[in-house]
Amino acid sequence: MSKQELLSWTSLGTTISILVIYLIFVFGWPEAIPDYSSLVVKIFVNLFWIALAVEILIGIIESKAKVDKDERDVMIQAFSYKYAYNFVMVILVLILGNVLFGIVVGDSPQAFPMTRLTEGALLFHILLITLLTASFIRRSSMIYYYRKMV
Numbered sequence: 001m002s003k004q005e006l007l008s009w010t011s012l013g014t015t016i017s018i019l020v021i022y023l024i025f026v027f028g029w030p031e032a033i034p035d036y037s038s039l040v041v042k043i044f045v046n047l048f049w050i051a052l053a054v055e056i057l058i059g060i061i062e063s064k065a066k067v068d069k070d071e072r073d074v075m076i077q078a079f080s081y082k083y084a085y086n087f088v089m090v091i092l093v094l095i096l097g098n099v100l101f102g103i104v105v106g107d108s109p110q111a112f113p114m115t116r117l118t119e120g121a122l123l124f125h126i127l128l129i130t131l132l133t134a135s136f137i138r139r140s141s142m143i144y145y146y147r148k149m150v
Contacts, residue, residue: 003148004073007058010051012139017048019132026125076145084138091130095123 021044029037069077 002073002146003058004069004076005143007055008139008142008146010054012136012143013047013051014055015135015139016134017044017051019129020044021048022128022132038045038124048108072149076149079145080138080141083141086133088130088134088139091126095126 021041024037024041029035
């Protein structure tokens with residue numbers, strides 16, 4: 001396993017941890033399933049610290065023996081950035097469409113509850129979740145291509 005792939009795995013773990021903890025704290029635990037939120041948060045906090053420690057360790061080791069990226073690494077990064085960029089653009093177009101729809105219908109939350117997505121706090125949460133999901137997509141696609149090209 002190359003250092004780039006190992007960094008991708010640790011970054012994926014960090015991103016998933018932050019995303020899950022953020023979703024639980026902001027939106028709460030679903031009422032349909034039993035409340036295991038404290039256990040889930042504990043697991044993902046531990047995963048976050050482990051992934052962070054591995055990233056720091058790799059950063060210390062890598063600074064001593066810098067490994068240059070080859071063409072394969074550059075190509076894999078290009079594919080992963082393309083997928084993450086496309087995801088962010090789709091979400092932004094949907095948000096802009098929602099804003100336009102709210103302007104056209106007169107921003108009536110009673111008649112059209114989906115126009116509330118452009119309110120300040122909810123829009124912030126949607127954009128932050130979009131960035132975390134884009135990071136997840138980028139790292140997942142990097143891992144996929146590293147595994148595929150081995």
